[in-house]
Amino acid sequence: MTPSRFETIRYEKAGAIATLTMSRPERRNGMTNRMLCETTETLAAAAEDPELRVLILTGAGQSFCPGADLNVIASGEGPEEGQLRPDHFRAPVLLHQMPAVTIAAVNGAAIAGGTGIATMCDFTFAIPEAKFGYTEVRIGFVPAIVSSVLVWQVGHKIARDLLLTGRVFDADEAHRIGLVNEVVSSDSLMKRSRELAGKLIENSPSSVRLTKKLINSFISQALDDQMQQAIEENAAIRQTSDFREGVSSFLEKRKPRWSGQ
Numbered sequence: 604m605t606p607s608r609f610e611t612i613r614y615e616k617a618g619a620i621a622t623l624t625m626s627r628p629e630r631r632n633g634m635t636n637r638m639l640c641e642t643t644e645t646l647a648a649a650a651e652d653p654e655l656r657v658l659i660l661t662g663a664g665q666s667f668c669p670g671a672d673l674n675v676i677a678s679g680e681g682p683e684e685g686q687l688r689p690d691h692f693r694a695p696v697l698l699h700q701m702p703a704v705t706i707a708a709v710n711g712a713a714i715a716g717g718t719g720i721a722t723m724c725d726f727t728f729a730i731p732e733a734k735f736g737y738t739e740v741r742i743g744f745v746p747a748i749v750s751s752v753l754v755w756q757v758g759h760k761i762a763r764d765l766l767l768t769g770r771v772f773d774a775d776e777a778h779r780i781g782l783v784n785e786v787v788s789s790d791s792l793m794k795r796s797r798e799l800a801g802k803l804i805e806n807s808p809s810s811v812r813l814t815k816k817l818i819n820s821f822i823s824q825a826l827d828d829q830m831q832q833a834i835e836e837n838a839a840i841r842q843t844s845d846f847r848e849g850v851s852s853f854l855e856k857r858k859p860r861w862s863g864q
Contacts, residue, residue: 611638613663614645619656620800621649621703628664633672634716639694646697656808657800658701660720661708661793667733670715673742673854695748698723700819702812704803708796709733710789714771719749722756722782725815728796729774730789735782736771742852743845743859755822757781 613624623645625632632638649655662668698705698720707713707721709729718735721727729735737753739746746753746766754762757780765772777783787795803811844862852859 609641609645611635612641612645614649616655619654619804620659620797621652621655621657622659622661623649624661624663625668626663627672628662628666630672630674631664631666631712632662632668632717633675634668634670635672635675643694643697646694646701649703650697650701652703655703656804656811657706658703659706659708659793659796659800660698660724661796662710662717664711666711667707667709667713668717668720669712670717670738671744695719695723699752702815704800704811704815706796706799708792709735709774709783710792715739715744715746719746722749722753726799727777727783728785728787728792728799729777729783730792731774731786732789733774733777734771735774735777736769737766738769738771740767741769743843743848743861 611625611627613622613626615622615624623642625634625638625642627633627635627638649658705724705726707724707727707729709717709721709727711730711732712734713721713729714734714736715738718737721729721735737746737749750762750766753766757765761780764770774783774786778786785795845859848859848861
């Protein structure tokens, strides 16, 4: 078992199976710059681990990940939190391109970036109480990186509905449209995830790896271009007036006053 050396996530590996747990339960695992940096670094290292066959992602406590911690963003984050670079937005790309099979065990709210993580994984299990939503447009942000994969997974009409309205939807709808593979009771979620992981590692390592690479290759060139553009847009939009207004209005529980800038 390999313990994590990070502050906001836990990374534990036993044999060919690893679990990455987002661990800020006091803030429902809201994503900070530090968490994004630590997640990106961990995923990059995991992608280079030849022994890793399956990676399970989940959240500590009663939430998976509600997206960015807007309270921290609004406060400007501490100096130690401000080291975010454009390449740190590659976490979803690294997750999608991970040679190992990835499983999202959604144990509660998975909103915005949390839904993005669930979208990028090869398999997604969710408890009945889980909530999903690409809510970025409601705070002046753009779900840029995940949008290209979502269109591929669920089709244009459904993707437009989810991305443009920013509405929140439940686990049953997520299952119906193909975003979630199975809805599993909360007390069986990790057991089911590990059960699938055990079955996956019974297969030929090279066959699984090459099959996943083949599936990704069907749209790889277009997706690579789109993701690179999305990474740049994700970094740039945080500098806009609408993003700052969206965060402020959300925290102040009022309607946003959009400037279009």
